[in-house]
Amino acid sequence: MHHVVLERWSRGTSLLHRRDARVKILSLLIFLIAVATTHRDFELPGLLYFAVLVGGMIAARLPVIGMLRRAAIVLPFSLTLAAITWISGEPRRAAMVVEKSFLSASAALLLVATTPLPQLLRGLEMLGTPRFLLMVAQFVYRYLFVIAEQAHRMRLAALCRGGRFRPKGGFRSAAGTLGVLFARSYERADRIHRSMISRGFEGHFNLLSRPSLVWADAGFLFLTAALVAVIRV
Amino acid sequence: MSPVIIARNLHYKYEDGTVALAGVDFDLFPGETVAVFGGNGSGKTTFVLHLNGLLDGQGTIEVCGLPVKSETLKQVRQKIGIVFQDPDDQLFMPSVLEDVAFGPLNLGTPPDQAVERARIALDQVGMLEHQHKAPYHLSAGEKKRVAIAGVLAMDPEVLVLDEPTTFLDPPGQRSLTVLLRGLPQSKLIVTHDVEFARSLSKRAVFFEKGRIAGDGPTDRIIEQFRWIGL
Amino acid sequence: MHIPDGFLSTPVWVALDVAVAPAAGYIVRRAQREFEERKLPLLGVMGAFVFAAQMINFPVGGATSGHLVGSALLSFTLGPAAAGVVMIAILAIQALVFQDGGILALGANVFNLAIAGVIAGYLPFHFWGAGRARKAAIFMGGVFSVLVAALMAVSELLLSGIAMPGAVLGVSFGLFTVSALLEGAITLAVFQAVETLNPNFIKQPKAGRRIGLGLIALAAVALAGVGVLFASTNPDALQRLADTLGIASKSKPFLDAPLAEYQAGFLQSAWLRKAGAGLMGIALIYGACALLGRMVGRQRSA
Numbered sequence: 087m088h089h090v091v092l093e094r095w096s097r098g099t100s101l102l103h104r105r106d107a108r109v110k111i112l113s114l115l116i117f118l119i120a121v122a123t124t125h126r127d128f129e130l131p132g133l134l135y136f137a138v139l140v141g142g143m144i145a146a147r148l149p150v151i152g153m154l155r156r157a158a159i160v161l162p163f164s165l166t167l168a169a170i171t172w173i174s175g176e177p178r179r180a181a182m183v184v185e186k187s188f189l190s191a192s193a194a195l196l197l198v199a200t201t202p203l204p205q206l207l208r209g210l211e212m213l214g215t216p217r218f219l220l221m222v223a224q225f226v227y228r229y230l231f232v233i234a235e236q237a238h239r240m241r242l243a244a245l246c247r248g249g250r251f252r253p254k255g256g257f258r259s260a261a262g263t264l265g266v267l268f269a270r271s272y273e274r275a276d277r278i279h280r281s282m283i284s285r286g287f288e289g290h291f292n293l294l295s296r297p298s299l300v301w302a303d304a305g306f307l308f309l310t311a312a313l314v315a316v317i318r319v
Numbered sequence: 320m321s322p323v324i325i326a327r328n329l330h331y332k333y334e335d336g337t338v339a340l341a342g343v344d345f346d347l348f349p350g351e352t353v354a355v356f357g358g359n360g361s362g363k364t365t366f367v368l369h370l371n372g373l374l375d376g377q378g379t380i381e382v383c384g385l386p387v388k389s390e391t392l393k394q395v396r397q398k399i400g401i402v403f404q405d406p407d408d409q410l411f412m413p414s415v416l417e418d419v420a421f422g423p424l425n426l427g428t429p430p431d432q433a434v435e436r437a438r439i440a441l442d443q444v445g446m447l448e449h450q451h452k453a454p455y456h457l458s459a460g461e462k463k464r465v466a467i468a469g470v471l472a473m474d475p476e477v478l479v480l481d482e483p484t485t486f487l488d489p490p491g492q493r494s495l496t497v498l499l500r501g502l503p504q505s506k507l508i509v510t511h512d513v514e515f516a517r518s519l520s521k522r523a524v525f526f527e528k529g530r531i532a533g534d535g536p537t538d539r540i541i542e543q544f545r546w547i548g549l
Numbered sequence: 550m551h552i553p554d555g556f557l558s559t560p561v562w563v564a565l566d567v568a569v570a571p572a573a574g575y576i577v578r579r580a581q582r583e584f585e586e587r588k589l590p591l592l593g594v595m596g597a598f599v600f601a602a603q604m605i606n607f608p609v610g611g612a613t614s615g616h617l618v619g620s621a622l623l624s625f626t627l628g629p630a631a632a633g634v635v636m637i638a639i640l641a642i643q644a645l646v647f648q649d650g651g652i653l654a655l656g657a658n659v660f661n662l663a664i665a666g667v668i669a670g671y672l673p674f675h676f677w678g679a680g681r682a683r684k685a686a687i688f689m690g691g692v693f694s695v696l697v698a699a700l701m702a703v704s705e706l707l708l709s710g711i712a713m714p715g716a717v718l719g720v721s722f723g724l725f726t727v728s729a730l731l732e733g734a735i736t737l738a739v740f741q742a743v744e745t746l747n748p749n750f751i752k753q754p755k756a757g758r759r760i761g762l763g764l765i766a767l768a769a770v771a772l773a774g775v776g777v778l779f780a781s782t783n784p785d786a787l788q789r790l791a792d793t794l795g796i797a798s799k800s801k802p803f804l805d806a807p808l809a810e811y812q813a814g815f816l817q818s819a820w821l822r823k824a825g826a827g828l829m830g831i832a833l834i835y836g837a838c839a840l841l842g843r844m845v846g847r848q849r850s851a
Binding site for chain 3: 089092114115118119121122123156157159160163164167170171173174175176182183184185186187189190191193194195197198216218219221222223224225226227228229230232233234236237238241256257258260261262263264265266267268269271272274275278279282287289290291
């Protein structure tokens with residue numbers, strides 16, 4: 087399962103893993119902006135950007151092939167759109183958009199694979215993202231797999247009762263499943279709230295201490311910016 | 320010594336009119352472990368929810384000498400720690416450590432100390448090495464232990480566990496029994512599992528139709544209400 | 550429907566990221582006021598529900614099946630502000646963890662699905678969800694949430710210069726319409742299932758005779774969508790349309806005049822013109838949003 091692997095990757099101890107989340111997020115943005123704004127003659131810069139990313143993966147002691155395969159998930163969609171561009175007579179542009187989308191997916195993956203979720207959320211908050219939004223995202227992520235599993239089990243149970251073989255019935259049965267899943271999710275939210283209150287929650291999430299920056303962080307940011315600037319120009 | 324839980328004439332009716340508690344009197348003495356039996360809908364969970372003020376019925380409840388009222392809820396919730404049935408409902412933070420530190424932080428403990436208390440609690444339940452893991456990667460038994468640690472980190476005097484062996488396999492149940500035996504707090508354990516109850520508690524109460532129909536030695540209660548499994 | 554990085558041109562993704570950031574901040578503050586941190590688990594769990602629900606197949610006809618997108622349903626059960634926040638959270642997770650949708654393109658995707666889509670989906674329910682046309686309102690909410698989001702996405706791609714031959718556009722719109730109708734049907738079915746289990750799950754709008762305002766708001770949203778789309782294809786299309794309609798000869802001077810003005814002076818730059826059209830569409834959406842905010846606010850205090 088992907089998220090399990092991603093969790094494991096994010097708990098590594100390489101140079102990259104140890105960098106402050108803020109710095110990594112900013113580096114990602116710098117990289118993405120550089121890629122996005124490189125227009126003409128994308129062939130060489132594209133390769134160089136790719137090399138930087140692979141270098142990052144190696145420095146992070148992450149499996150390069152595994153990561154690239156994961157990033158390739160973006161390809162079916164971008165290839166379809168690119169095909170349209172190709173047909174409209176712009177093959178170079180088509181190739182460029184596919185490369186760019188792959189570079190972006192790989193870069194985002196590198197960030198997430200070197201930053202455990204709590205630190206990533208903290209970093210985003212310190213960079214100005216509203217805490218309320220981040221906490222909603224945290225809860226969504228936390229319960230995503232729990233509820234997906236519930237949904238899966240309910241569907242299996244319905245299928246065992248022949249739910250698939252009556253077209254109209256299949257639709258209704260799916261709607262009913264979602265209705266029940268909704269209700270169960272709502273009740274789960276109530277229980278979560280109950281256990282929060284039982285442990286003294288009074289309406290405000292308190293945080294653990296904020297991490298501080300070290301010279302290596304500044305160095306990393308500078309290095310990324312420099313590399314990217316060189317490629318860009 | 321005075322009881323750590325005193326409940327007198329507790330009544331509670333749900334919004335739709337269902338009577339959940341019809342006059343409950345109960346004492347929990349310091350150091351005791353009491354098992355709570357009863358069929359589904361007999362009122363035992365409703366009773367538990369009154370102990371830390373989640374529900375507010377008629378009658379009186381005192382926890383460690385504090386009457387359970389809106390003014391005292393914060394202290395009450397520190398004194399009595401409830402571990403609910405599904406650990407997934409309790410472990411909602413991204414990492415084990417953060418989740419266990421949640422309670423102390425809510426009590427106003429400064430972050431560094433909260434982390435320290437969390438680590439001590441995790442160590443008590445044998446889960447310290449997993450402190451940085453994400454909760455959904457843990458097994459049911461591990462999650463249950465972390466949930467207990469989350470409550471222990473608040474330094475309570477009373478522990479209440481609602482159906483703790485649900486989701487646990489026999490080895491998990493055994494190690495939970497060992498863990499609970501080693502904890503000094505007074506305990507109230509709501510359970511369907513008769514053997515589990517026998518291994519931990521000398522006294523049991525039996526809920527029926529919103530009242531306590533029997534209160535005495537565990538074996539006698541089991542016999543009296545024929546609360547037998549296979 | 551999540552646009553990856555690399556497809557949108559720089560003015561488009563920059564403009565959207567810049568425009569969406571404060572809008573997202575406003576939506577978050579709004580939802581926070583309504584829900585407070587106590588209800589965070591509810592928003593999170595509902596987001597997880599939508600995510601998980603997207604994996605359940607609804608069989609349609611023999612070979613096809615669709616799935617719930619969920620923004621309309623979220624707005625009916627949590628209100629539009631919270632629905633927006635939940636959708637933003639979902640989009641961010643999809644982009645970062647599942648590599649579904651770009652990072653720089655988040656502004657665009659958030660706008661399409663979490664802002665425009667949610668508002669378009671919510672409006673019918675807000676105005677007609679309390680009366681006899683309730684079922685239709687719910688259905689149309691589902692339809693609009695998908696249709697508007699798709700329209701916005703296509704507009705952004707066209708604005709970015711992704712050339713789409715007419716046939717492709719036609720097929721795309723056909724697909725979008727089918728998806729939209731499916732979303733309407735699924736949303737209605739699930740809504741009814743949910744309401745049967747517990748009517749309190751629904752945030753029922755108050756009955757009111759604001760039908761006029763409703764139509765205006767909906768028209769604004771529709772105009773924005775169509776308007777942006779038109780403006781983003783080249784002006785020749787407008788010309789061709791005029792020819793076809795036989796008003797070409799009469800209107801040629803009219804059409805030429807504004808275009809001539811465009812070309813002269815400040816609005817000379819091609820991309821600025823396009824961006825201007827895009828921003829006009831966004832402004833219309835914001836207008837509807839502000840209007841909605843005021844209406845919902847008034848209802849709450851009533």
